[in-house]
Amino acid sequence: MTEINSIEIIGLIAATCTTAAFLPQVYQTWKTKNVSGLSLPMLTIFFTGVLLWLVYGTYIHSLSIILANAITIVSVFLLIVFKLRYRNR
Amino acid sequence: MTEINSIEIIGLIAATCTTAAFLPQVYQTWKTKNVSGLSLPMLTIFFTGVLLWLVYGTYIHSLSIILANAITIVSVFLLIVFKLRYRNR
Numbered sequence: 193m194t195e196i197n198s199i200e201i202i203g204l205i206a207a208t209c210t211t212a213a214f215l216p217q218v219y220q221t222w223k224t225k226n227v228s229g230l231s232l233p234m235l236t237i238f239f240t241g242v243l244l245w246l247v248y249g250t251y252i253h254s255l256s257i258i259l260a261n262a263i264t265i266v267s268v269f270l271l272i273v274f275k276l277r278y279r280n281r
Numbered sequence: 282m283t284e285i286n287s288i289e290i291i292g293l294i295a296a297t298c299t300t301a302a303f304l305p306q307v308y309q310t311w312k313t314k315n316v317s318g319l320s321l322p323m324l325t326i327f328f329t330g331v332l333l334w335l336v337y338g339t340y341i342h343s344l345s346i347i348l349a350n351a352i353t354i355v356s357v358f359l360l361i362v363f364k365l366r367y368r369n370r
Contacts, residue, residue, distance in 0.1 A: 199337065202336055202340070205333055206332075206336075207330070208330070210334065212330075213323045213326040213327035213330060215323075216320045217319075228317070229309075229315050229318020229319050231305045234304075234306045238298065238302035241294075241297070241300075241301075242298075242299065244298060248288065248291050252288060252292075252341075257346075
């Protein structure tokens with residue numbers, strides 16, 4: 193149980209990093225409205241992947257995977273909205 | 282065992298999506314040399330997170346997590362190299 197907990201801490205730090213990594217991207221895109229460097233195919237495939245990770249995490253009962261992907265999916269959704277809204281500027 | 286396998290298939294599809302999602306981004310960045318929409322803090326934190334996911338995946342013996350993050354870390358590394366090389370253009 194102690195071992196599982198320390199592993200889960202590594203997972204939660206990993207989750208924090210990969211989740212937090214999208215926040216500056218979301219902020220920068222919202223602020224600059226510069227979406228030319230963002231790829232819509234990338235965002236769409238990524239969204240699908242994150243959704244499936246949520247399913248996977250739920251099945252294997254991994255708190256880290258569930259938390260990470262629940263938050264990331266919101267960030268990716270926002271980037272898709274920005275890309276669609278600002279791509280013709 | 283059958284249940285574990287079908288769960289692992291969902292994980293592997295998720296892994297394929299989140300991994301493949303970086304390929305158009307890497308290709309687009311390499312092709313256009315447009316890195317203005319990419320955030321260096323995001324890439325750096327993301328790289329750290331992916332590295333920790335690799336450690337986590339190894340500990341919980343998740344083939345999906347190990348494969349996804351082993352390939353993603355190479356893509357993120359390339360994006361960091363592009364960002365550093367082309368940011369002053």
